Amino acid sequence: MRSLLTASLLVLLTIAPAQAQLMDVLTAPKTLFDRAIEARSAGDIAKDNEIVVKVNGIMGKLATIKASTEIYEQRLLITGIFDDKALYDRFERDVRQVQGIKKLYWHVTYLAKDDAKRKALLDWADVTVMATKAQGRLVGTAGVADVNFRTTTDAYGTVYLLGRARSGEEAKKALARVRDGNGVKKVVNYTAVRP
Structure with missing residues (x-):
């Protein structure tokens, strides 16, 4: 292994x-x-x-x-x-x-x-930390299958959410979790909702 x-x-x-x-x-x-x-x-x-x-x-x-x-x-x-x-x-x-x-x-x-x-602009290290924390906030969130989501951040302080939610409720929870971070200026959501 x-x-x-x-x-x-x-x-x-x-x-x-x-x-x-x-x-x-x-x-x-x-x-x-x-x-x-x-x-x-x-x-x-x-x-x-x-x-x-x-x-x-x-x-x-x-x-x-x-x-x-x-x-x-x-x-x-x-x-x-x-x-x-x-x-x-x-x-x-x-x-x-x-x-x-x-x-x-x-x-x-x-x-x-x-x-x-x-x-x-944020420096590379801050962008990396922000992206890691955004994805980390999804892990362990009840009702969110974090494996079906991808997050990244850019130097402008924008967090991007990409993936698939199994319901509208899951999509809302995932979006709220990535939005809830220090330094997040904007969130762009590319979540598809599909069971």
């Missing part, structure tokens, strides 16, 4: 962007277990993994770690901030050509290196 976990972590580290790498390392044992008990087919999870590998391949080809991905049922959420407009444009163009994406939630922005707005 330990060698399987180690091998899985090494694969994740080679294909995932920096923020995602840290999140996977911090949550790896739980994440691997949760993926195994998700209320989805192995084929559906495999389709998600294939899409993420392709997007990470684009990032590798462009030599950038400026974006982060979350995916659920081929609904792909991408966040990030680029300071090179040509790189931003190429990344967006290449991602939009990836086959198999049912819905793309594009929350990647271009912001010049010298833009004064950068001073108000």
Whole structure:
């Protein structure tokens, strides 16, 4: 089991962007277990993994770690901030050509290196902590199947909720839990409600 976990972590580290790498390392044992008990087919999870590998391949080809991905049922959420407009444009163009994406939630922005707005952005460590806490608040919440939700945060203080709720009540609980965090300025909800 330990060698399987180690091998899985090494694969994740080679294909995932920096923020995602840290999140996977911090949550790896739980994440691997949760993926195994998700209320989805192995084929559906495999389709998600294939899409993420392709997007990470684009990032590798462009030599950038400026974006982060979350995916659920081929609904792909991408966040990030680029300071090179040509790189931003190429990344967006290449991602939009990836086959198999049912819905793309594009929350990647271009912001010049010298833009004064950068001073108000959260740093990488704060973003990572906020994202970890948002997902953590779902764990153990009565009536919320946290394995069916993905959360991430961006440098603007926005928390994103992606996934599937089995009822409207579960969706409301999950949304309330991710909203209830220090520094959360906005929540974007991409929860599908379906039993």
